[in-house]
Amino acid sequence: MYKVFINEKLIILSNEIQKSEISDVYLLKDIDFEWLIGKMVSGKIEKAILYHAYEDELLPLLYRKLPLVEAAGGLVKNEEGKTLFIFRNGKWDLPKGKTEKKESIEETAIREVVEETGVRGLMITDFLMQTYHIFKRNGEYRLKLTHWYAMKTAYNGVLCPQEDEGIVHVVWKDDEEIREALQNSYENIKLLF
Template sequence: MVLKIYFDDKPVFLCDEINSTIEAHRHHPDAIFIDEVTTPAIKSLLHEIAKPDFHSGILYSEDIEKLKKMFWKHFTIILAAGGLVKNEKGETLMIFRRGKWDLPKGKLEEGENLKSCAIREVEEETGLKNITVQHFLITTYHTYNDFGKHILKESYWYLMNASSNQKTTPQTEEDIFEITWVNKDAIGEKLRNTFPSIKDVLKTAGQ
């Protein structure tokens, strides 16, 4: 298993196997590889991430669940869910939020399951109705600081379908000011101005 956590555009991998992706990062001169994982080692890695020449980090352990717990305890964990929505033409719904092209998602509410959260967030952020979920796609992880708190957001993504023959309404209170259906030929342009985790979602869906 390999988990990839983004710190801005810099990845840190938690893994119990060395696949081709890990191997490529492992041999980069500015990557950090740790196979004797301790709390001080994790703290040291988190300190190194802030340096401009940091490329990527790899934490390797045969016990991935123990490794995950050790890493997670350095953050406040937020669960979220969202959708990659396709229409009848095969186009992908994208939103423009805070200067980046993005996909609709949001935080899990108390008593809510992940799939219901994903549908609700797509409806709230885009105004779409009659959304159907096809299947689960991928879990992405990214970190950020919120008034001094270190947050790790764990986002669960679903492939969805909805008709384009309906009005979309951007949720401006969430800083969404544009919604568009993007055909396959135009996806590349949007990828130049999006987050690496969103690129991973689109790649998983074959975009």
């Protein structure tokens, strides 16, 4: 099973369905994403389950339907145990961005954190998960696959928001501040916590 978000709306890719879910189920191989996204954005469909019998074919089928954009980012903690957040487009988020040619996913994750926040001395400690969301660019829907890594740093210098990317704040947050920030964040970010 995979979760894919369109804004706050959820699409589940699954090879299993329950009888109670029948009304939400569409065949992945037959779905028209323009139609589905239109219905979800307008509020006519709250959640959709896209079914295919074979689990190992769920993502390949999805990738054939929507152009794939790969990205990577970090859930960064400092020596005080605080977590690095950015504020962009009116929401709290974590630093992330698209991979560049000839760049590994891990290199992307570190580069994006440095570029978007100014934080240096990053060390990846663990792979966390992959998240998926659908967005529209140049009139075309695309699927963003983001690879998330746990990182740590001893950096205690100035935080520098990457303003040309729309980032207006970069801050370290403690556990209580994180709970508050997640009230105004994206569903994919909430999954990481």
